[in-house]
Amino acid sequence: MIPVVLPPNPVQHFYRGGDRIAALRGIVPQTDRQPEEWLAATVSRFGDPVTGLAVTADGAFLRDLVAADTAGWIGPGEGRDASDVGILVKLLDARQRLPVHVHPERGFAARHLDCPYGKTEAWYVLETEPDCAFYVGWNQEIDRDELDRRRDAQDSEWMLAHMNRLVAREGMGVLVPAGTAHAIDGGIFVAEVQEPTDFSILLEWSVTTSTREESHLDLGFDAVMPAVSTAHLTEAELATLVSDAGTRPAGSAFRSLLPAVADPYFRLTDAAAGGTSTDTRPAGFGVVLVTDGEGALVGVDGRIDVARGQVLAVPHGFGDWRVEGDAAVLLGEPGTGWPQTLRDGGVR
Template identity: 70%
Template sequence: MNPLLLPPRPVQHFYLGGHRLAALRGIEPETDHQPEEWIGSTVARFGSDGAGLAATEDGTLLRDLVRADRGAWVGARGGRDAGDVGILTKLIDAGQRLPVHVHPDRGFAASHLDCPYGKTEAWYVLETEGECAVHVGWSRSVDRDELDRRRDAQDGEWMLAHMNRVVVRPGMGVLVPAGTVHAFDGGIFLAEVQEPTDFSILLEWSVTTSTREESHLDLGFDAVMPAVSTEELDADALAALISTAGSTPAEAAFRSLLPAAADPYFRLFDAAGETAPREAGFAVVLVTEGGGALVSEVGRVEIERGQAYAVPYAFGAWRLTGDAEVLVAAPGAGWPRTLRAGGVR
């Protein structure tokens, strides 16, 4: 079974953006609110039956293909359901600052949302404009009652003033553990890898087209706010969430782009040129530059800049040839054995 070409399917969202994403993927944006593409996704947007799902040229959903032949696609039993591939990969092209928000962890998701996955995520910066920054974690602990008041008043400036601000550059990777408050500036184009859910708690909805009623996972703020950490993320803890491995050019080897703490949840690599084989397993491949081929004993697929592929387990161990540069996203180490309600074990 060869890798499956994934045609562009940008997602309409509550914030502005999408022009750089469209340029990479070779399409014209239909609106100014298509800042995301969910590449290789078998997960739909929260509250939606189909938005965000990856599909083939003829409209067949990747989720249905995985369900029909799970062994060929992921090579393992387990997971949330028959369509689970263990990872969600996105392109995000922010045309405005994203709102301050938080994602729940696995324990909260298991007890409140009937899901073994939370939403730990990581960003890999592709392009920036000027001194763009991400905002991750509280720079000092905040009072929970005060946070509730600031949320109700939609005081985003107060929230940002109490958060860690990190100026980012292309090639930087940032891990955002579940429960950690975060936002990032407009002008950042990034690839995101995350647990395969769409669980978001918006503390700041007024800068988007979303509403208060759409900001608490249909559970109410009293129920979801315990999922939001109010503790300080100090300088050492923040530094441990950042990798600069991608700040030097990609090489003819698959190089990890994220901090080691991301490995139980998901992995992200880059490579360029002629590589040694990497192990068989489900992966999402995005071609960021040049052209070449994905090659295994099963077959050969020609690739070029802007294309994206879902690589099945049945393709076997594969390597990159030619002068292409790629990003490769894969499930966490040991998945799906490591998937347990309440956390990674």
């Protein structure tokens, strides 16, 4: 099997952005509200059966290709279903601040949403404007009743003031565990890797086009608020969620761009062939974004030429593979031990 080159898949949203995605992917934006692209996605937006799904140049859904040959695409075993690839990768290019929101963890999703995945996620900073920041977790213990009142009052200032502010730097990797309140300033362009769902609890819907009744996963706030952590995320704990590996130039060996605690959920690595070749990546499903240069992906089953801005879905059937030429790549892959970990409860 050979990797599949995927055409651009911009996603409309309530917030402004997308010009940096368009520049990287070589497209002309249709509006100033195409701030996301879902890369090689086999899942869709919450409540929408189609939006977000990756489509091949021939018009086929990648989801259907995977379902038709699960072993060829992901290898032994099966995830949630025959089209599950264990990861969702996005480009997110925000030109305005995103709302304070939370994603549920796996236990909550299994009990309330009939899904074995929650939505732990991570960001890798591709570009940022000066002094733009992530808001991650509470900077003190939060009273649940007070949070309910501030949520109902849509007190954005209170929420942001009670969160840890983390200034973004190019090459920074940040893990956001499920249950953690978070927001992103406008001006930051990231590659986002996450569990393959679209579950969000909006604590701050007033800066979006959503209503209160569209902000709680159709479950009601009484049901979803227990999924929101009110614990103090200390400076020491926050430090374990941050990696600066990507602030240094990439080499020929694939290196992790995220803290080690992300590994059970997903992996994000990079490498640069540097005119020769990278080391070999083991067979498995992967999402490749070519961030610079030209070259080729070379596997046991052949090779495919690549160039900056391309996105490819790499099947398990491509075998062990490497990058040749002058190309530099980002690679998103499912978590260590997936899909067995999804079945045996190895990640909770």
